[in-house]
Amino acid sequence: MNPRAIDTSQRPFVLVWELTQACELACKHCRADAKPNRHPDELTTAEGQQLLDEAAQFGDGQLVVLSGGDPLAREDAAELVQYGTDAGLRMTLTPSGTASLTRDSIDELADAGLQRVALSIDGGSAEAHDAFRKENGSFDQTVAAAEAAKSAGLPLQVNTTVCAETVDELPKIRQLVEDLGAVLWSVFFLVPVGRGRVLDPISPARAEGVMEWLSHVADEARFGVKTTEAPHYRRVVAQRGSDSTDRPSADSIGRRAGITAGNGFAFVSHIGKVYPSGFLPQSAGNVREQSVVDIYRNSDLFRSLRDPDALRGKCGACEFRHLCGGSRSRAFAYTQDPLESDPLCDYVPDGYEGQLPEQTFTARDASTAD
Numbered sequence: 122m123n124p125r126a127i128d129t130s131q132r133p134f135v136l137v138w139e140l141t142q143a144c145e146l147a148c149k150h151c152r153a154d155a156k157p158n159r160h161p162d163e164l165t166t167a168e169g170q171q172l173l174d175e176a177a178q179f180g181d182g183q184l185v186v187l188s189g190g191d192p193l194a195r196e197d198a199a200e201l202v203q204y205g206t207d208a209g210l211r212m213t214l215t216p217s218g219t220a221s222l223t224r225d226s227i228d229e230l231a232d233a234g235l236q237r238v239a240l241s242i243d244g245g246s247a248e249a250h251d252a253f254r255k256e257n258g259s260f261d262q263t264v265a266a267a268e269a270a271k272s273a274g275l276p277l278q279v280n281t282t283v284c285a286e287t288v289d290e291l292p293k294i295r296q297l298v299e300d301l302g303a304v305l306w307s308v309f310f311l312v313p314v315g316r317g318r319v320l321d322p323i324s325p326a327r328a329e330g331v332m333e334w335l336s337h338v339a340d341e342a343r344f345g346v347k348t349t350e351a352p353h354y355r356r357v358v359a360q361r362g363s364d365s366t367d368r369p370s371a372d373s374i375g376r377r378a379g380i381t382a383g384n385g386f387a388f389v390s391h392i393g394k395v396y397p398s399g400f401l402p403q404s405a406g407n408v409r410e411q412s413v414v415d416i417y418r419n420s421d422l423f424r425s426l427r428d429p430d431a432l433r434g435k436c437g438a439c440e441f442r443h444l445c446g447g448s449r450s451r452a453f454a455y456t457q458d459p460l461e462s463d464p465l466c467d468y469v470p471d472g473y474e475g476q477l478p479e480q481t482f483t484a485r486d487a488s489t490a491d
């Protein structure tokens with residue numbers, strides 16, 4: 122399937138299902154504010170299977186990411202991968218770097234049809250990564266899991282959070298991504314929700330420099346590079362005249378540039394609420410009451426997020442709003458308005474004289490945790 126052929130008004134390129142918020146780790150950046158135990162009202166196996174059947178109605182080869190918490194905290198994770206695969210979905214998984222991630226569990230997931238595994242690396246050494254994830258041994262378990270994935274023939278994606286605490290680690294992490302043979306490096310620019318509210322984001326000027334550096338990495342590296350919650354990376358790449366955001370990835374999943382909350386992306390929480398992104402805590406419905414297809418295509422919230430001309434402030438005045446559009450999740454975290462400007466962007470459109478967004482986080486419970 123050609124990812125660029127997907128009409129994002131009709132289907133997401135990525136549908137994330139947060140299987141559970143349960144996780145052994147207590148990472149500083151955790152969007153889910155993960156808990157040690159499973160929530161009693163999580164979607165059951167049968168409800169999850171119904172959700173996967175609905176996801177298949179989006180069309181051929183819909184991409185589904187099983188996330189958490191730690192999705193492997195549910196004993197039916199492999200069963201759900203198998204169910205989704207049989208329904209024609211392309212199933213991927215983002216496990217935590219915990220003891221649940223054994224060679225056996227990876228082999229079981231590969232046998233069930235898993236097409237890619239995404240592991241988080243937030244430091245270039247065991248010391249830095251384990252301090253960020255608050256768990257000794259997490260780095261070694263993650264590297265062992267990456268090697269197990271390689272032996273099982275599973276393509277690997279590495280996810281990294283960029284914030285003040287991790288930004289200096291990026292060159293070392295870049296080398297690890299290469300050494301581990303990953304097909305894609307997904308670089309997440311912190312949005313202050315969940316436990317991530319205690320972390321410091323980097324400044325807009327620093328973010329600009331990181332994105333320029335990433336675009337050079339993307340030109341040279343064997344792996345693909347994508348950003349999460351930082352669509353202005355596309356603007357930075359376009360201003361450089363590079364084509365690195367549109368290069369296909371080296372596995373069957375492919376890549377699709379220009380995805381933003383609700384526009385090519387949807388998130389189903391552990392209790393079935395549907396959000397434009399896991400970092401934008403405005404729900405448009407619940408899969409227990411309405412089909413995820415209907416919510417994605419027809420809810421007012423998702424429709425408004427797909428209209429770049431509805432954006433306000435600096436993003437609304439920006440000539441790059443159709444290419445970029447800013448992070449709607451970050452706009453919401455700072456202003457409680459998902460259509461406002463993204464405060465992480467340093468760019469000021471020519472002739473723009475309106476208000477510039479302030480990067481002052483307003484304390485509120487912005488987590489999607491229920």
Ligand code: SF4
Nearest residue numbers: 436439445446447466
């Ligand atoms: S001002 Fe908004 S739309 Fe323009 S590049 Fe920055 S984030 Fe993107």
